[in-house]
Amino acid sequence: MELSTLKLRNGQACEMSQIPLLEERSFQTWVKDACKATARLVNLFGFVEESGDVRLLAFLGYDGEGKLSLSSMLLDKGKPFFDSITPDLPQAHLFEREIAEQCSIKPKGHPWLKPIRKLMSHESSFFRGSGEEIHEVAVGPVHAGIIEPGHFRFQCHGEEILNLEIQLGYQHRGIEKLMREVSPERRMLLAESIAGDTVMGHGLAYSSAMESLSNCQISPRAEALRAVALELERLANHTGDLGALSGDIGFLPAAAYFGRLRGEFLNLLMVLTGNRYGRSFCRPGGVLFDMDSKMIDEFRQRLLKAQREIREVSDLFFTKPSVLSRLENIGIVTSEMVKQFGFVGPTARAAGCARDVRMDYTYGMYRFHQIPMSLAGGGDAYSRAMIRRLECQRSIDFLLELFKRMPEGDLLRPLGPLKGQHMVLSMVEGWRGEITHVVITGADSQIAHYKIKDPSFNNWMALTLAVRGAQISDFPLCNKSFSLSYAGHDL
Incomplete structure (x- = not known):
């Protein structure tokens, strides 16, 4: 069976x-079998070929x-179904639901086949509990x-949450379809708008995919500048989340302090890129702006x-009993x-699982300047907050070390034509986690299929599991401790 698979590296293009x-x-x-051993499912999606058959990758x-x-595998257009693997492999559940929604083929035996972005019909209503004193609480979408x-x-019993069901899709914009239709100049703008707080993460994933498909090797200087912007984006969001957690538990000194630090990192992005969120900086072939001495x-x-x-306010935040009592063993x-x-x-x-694209599937400047992976073991809101603190420290250490030996090179190199009938998977460790962009070109060297996966696609289920058995009053704190993206999920 191993002979029937293709081995790839992050960002390596291959012929279809x-x-x-x-x-x-x-x-x-x-x-x-592979996922039960040592592998995990990075992506699973389908697309319709010219023949009308559906191919799953x-x-x-x-x-x-x-x-x-x-x-x-290939599904004949006359067979709009396949056997679901979700009962044996739960991490496939959302991928298969997306395949059913986008390709109109049904995974038979899927335990919870409901839309993930489209409005629900009467055939896919919300789960409902029954019994004495069971009541339902609906929050949102507004x-x-x-x-x-x-x-x-x-679904609650008193204040205890028995089950949480999350319905998203209200921000669906059809970005994957637009990425196939618009000009290359507009594609970059779309990539930067997938999730407004992850401009660099998605922009870098798109740019790397285009460079791979056109055999464009960017300079070490451009790779270093991209890493600077990506880590500043991480620092801004991590400090912002620590401030929001502080506000949620009413610890206002840290909320104000972390909030100001978030502004400082956004201001640094502004100095580097001309935009507080890093827009119009990363482009296929390199970057648009440089840093002088x-x-x-x-x-x-x-x-x-x-x-x-950060060290001072973190020492204050992570040592106060009133803070620890609200974070430890929650979610x-x-x-x-x-x-x-x-x-x-x-x-x-935060749960002790070492997963970081910068280390596991290294790319760009991280091939030469590595960032130690930050781990915690509790898996609770405290651990997720601590991970942000540790990653802030290590991102700053990384940048300070990089500034000592900034490489030379061109800022932007021309991009050649895309290779026809090729495919590439580009992975980036955004501040929320693993971002993947898959690009498939047709015989005319144009983009035939574009697949995006934001880390929020993986992680919304974590929030559902984290609040089971918790008090409903803890939900806002749990939600903020994950800090997931609605737009990144909805595309």
Whole structure:
């Protein structure tokens, strides 16, 4: 069975004809057996070929080895169904629901086949509990404040949450379809708008995919500048989340302090890119702006100051009994849940699971300047907050070390034509976790299919599991401790 798979590296393009085509039973056995051993399901999706048949592609990741394995199966257009693997492999549940929604083929035996982005019909209603004193609480999709739209349906017994069902899709914009239709210039703008707080993460994933498909090798200088912007984005969001957690538990000194630090990192992004969120900086072929020695010295001084301030406010925040009592043992996600459902990013690392694209499937400047992986073991809100603290420290250490030896090179190199009938998987560790972009080109060298997976796609299920058995009053705190994206999920 191993001979019928294709081994790839992150960002390595291959010809479509190289991708093995397995029979349905062999394909499903390969996926299930590999994931029960050491692999995990990085991506599983379908697309309609010119013949009308649906082809399913599965990417398996071997994190410890840094390898990706790829294979596929074909479903005849006259057979709009296939046997679901979710009963044996729960981490496939959302992928199969998406396949059913996008390709109009049904995974037979799927335990919970309901839309993930489209409005629900009478055939796919919400789960409902029954019994004395069981009541239902509906929250959203319109929320107080400025957060994005999402619907949360709780089944409760008194104040205890028995089940939470999350319905999203209210921000669906059809980005994957647009990526096939618009000009290359507009595609970059769309990539930066997948999730507004992850401009660099998705922009870098798109750019790397285009570079791979056109055999464009960017300069070390451009790779270093991309890493600077990506880590500043991580720092801004991590400090912002720590401030929001502080506000949720009423610890206002840290809320104000972390909030100010978030502004400092956004301001650094503004100095580097001309935009507080990093827009119009990363482009296929490199970057648009450089750092001179004066700017590097300024960044170094401001980062050293921010590092001291993060340490001071973190020591205050993580030592107060009133803070610890609200974070510890709240919203627990175990390592078994991470492996079973395929969670990624800080959510996985907070449960002790070492999953970080920068280390496992290294790319860009991270091939030469590595960031130690931050891990915690509790899997609770405290652990997720601690991961953010540790990653802030290590991102600043990484940048300070990088500034000592910034490589030389061109900022932007021309992009050649895309290779026809090729496929590439581009992975980036955004601040929420693993981002993947899959691009498939046709015989005319144009994009025939574009598949995006934001880490929130993996991790919304973690919130559902984390609040079971918790008090409903703890939900806002649990929700903020994951800090997931509605737009990134809805596309």
